[in-house]
Amino acid sequence: MTRCERVAGSMTGAGATVARMSPVITSPLVSSQWVADHLGADDMVVVDVSVLPVRDRDGAATGRFTTGRGDYLEQGHVPGAVFGDLIRDLSDDRAALPFTRPDVERFAEAAGALGITTGTTVVAYDSAGGPWAARLWWLLRAAGHDDAAVLDGGFTAWAAEGRPVDVGGVEPEPSVFVAHERPGVWVDKPFVEAVVRGDERAALVCGSPRAEFDGVAGARPRLGHIPGSVNVPSTELVDDALHFAEVDQLEAAFAPVLEAEKVVVYCGQGIAASADALALVLVGHDDVALYDGSLDEWTGDDDAPLEALAA
The missing domain is CATH 3.40.250.10 (Rhodanese-like domain)
Structure with missing residues (x-):
C-alpha cells in the first residue's frame, strides 16, 4: 500500500x-x-x-x-x-x-x-x-x-510546504462531548506482569529510543525494558520530513509482533507508545492496547523485572 x-x-x-x-x-x-x-x-x-x-x-x-x-x-x-x-x-x-x-x-x-x-x-x-x-x-x-x-x-x-500560518490564539467554542469508554485499549501493570509470566497472551512493544531500550541511557534509576519486549522506536516511524513511513516499511518494523492476537505498546510515559499504536492501526492490527503507566511505573517497582542488553 x-x-x-x-x-x-x-x-x-x-x-x-x-x-x-x-x-x-x-x-x-x-x-x-x-x-x-x-x-x-x-x-x-x-x-x-x-x-x-x-x-x-x-x-x-x-x-x-x-x-x-x-x-x-x-x-x-x-x-x-x-x-x-x-x-x-x-x-x-x-x-x-x-x-x-x-x-x-x-x-x-x-x-x-x-x-x-x-x-x-x-x-x-x-x-x-x-x-x-x-x-x-x-x-x-x-x-x-x-x-x-x-x-x-x-x-x-x-x-x-508554505501553507498559511496564523499567529495568536483561537478561542474554542465550548461544546458537550459524550464519551463512550472503549474496552481493551488500555492495560495496567498487573496485566503486563501476567504477560511476562506467560499467563496472558500478548506481544510487548517498546516505543522508547534504542539506547533506553538497551539500558545504556535514560534518566530513570533502573534502566532497560520489560522482559520479552521488542523495540520499535517511535522516532524511526517517520522520515526526515516527519512523515510516517510507508505501510510496507511499518509492516517490516513490526513484523515480530504482527501475528500476535494482541499487542501491548509502552514507552517511558505513554507518549511514544501512542505513535506505535497509530502505526499498528495503520498496518491493520485491530487489537492494540497501551500500557499507560509504562516504564515510569514499571521501573518504580524494584521487584518488577527488567532486561538490558548492556547487562
Whole structure:
C-alpha cells in the first residue's frame, strides 16, 4: 500500500482545494492537503497539542516537558487550530506519574472545552513528528470517538510546504462531548506482569529510543525494558520530513509482533507508545492496547523485572 492510499487526501492536487468540504476520515492519518481542503468546515476541529522538552544549559534533555502553547501563539499554527494542553487538561495532572490518562469524565470535559462533540471530525498535530498528536488520537479512540486523525508531518511539514500560518490564539467554542469508554485499549501493570509470566497472551512493544531500550541511557534509576519486549522506536516511524513511513516499511518494523492476537505498546510515559499504536492501526492490527503507566511505573517497582542488553 502506498502513502497515497494510506494517508487520506494525499492525491489531491494543490489546485483542487475545495473550501468547507464536509470532512470524512478514512484513515487515522491525513495529509496537509486534506486538512487544507477542509479548513473552515463547521464540523471539524484542528488541535495543536505540541509539547516541548525542557533542556539544560548544555542543550541536553532533562526528561521534563513544558507546554507548546507559547510557540503556538508566537510562531504560529494551522489557521483556525485551537491549542490542547496535554500536560494539564488532557492528562490527570493530579496523578503521581506524568501524562497519566484522565478518567472518562475528565476527558469528556476537556474535549468539550476544545469544541469537540460526538459529531466533530478532529485533526491533531504537533511539531515533533506525531507522538503528542497520536496521544490525543488515542485518547479519543479510547473514548469511543473514531472520527479523528493525525496530521502527517505535523506543523513542521505544514509550514515547510508554505501553507498559511496564523499567529495568536483561537478561542474554542465550548461544546458537550459524550464519551463512550472503549474496552481493551488500555492495560495496567498487573496485566503486563501476567504477560511476562506467560499467563496472558500478548506481544510487548517498546516505543522508547534504542539506547533506553538497551539500558545504556535514560534518566530513570533502573534502566532497560520489560522482559520479552521488542523495540520499535517511535522516532524511526517517520522520515526526515516527519512523515510516517510507508505501510510496507511499518509492516517490516513490526513484523515480530504482527501475528500476535494482541499487542501491548509502552514507552517511558505513554507518549511514544501512542505513535506505535497509530502505526499498528495503520498496518491493520485491530487489537492494540497501551500500557499507560509504562516504564515510569514499571521501573518504580524494584521487584518488577527488567532486561538490558548492556547487562
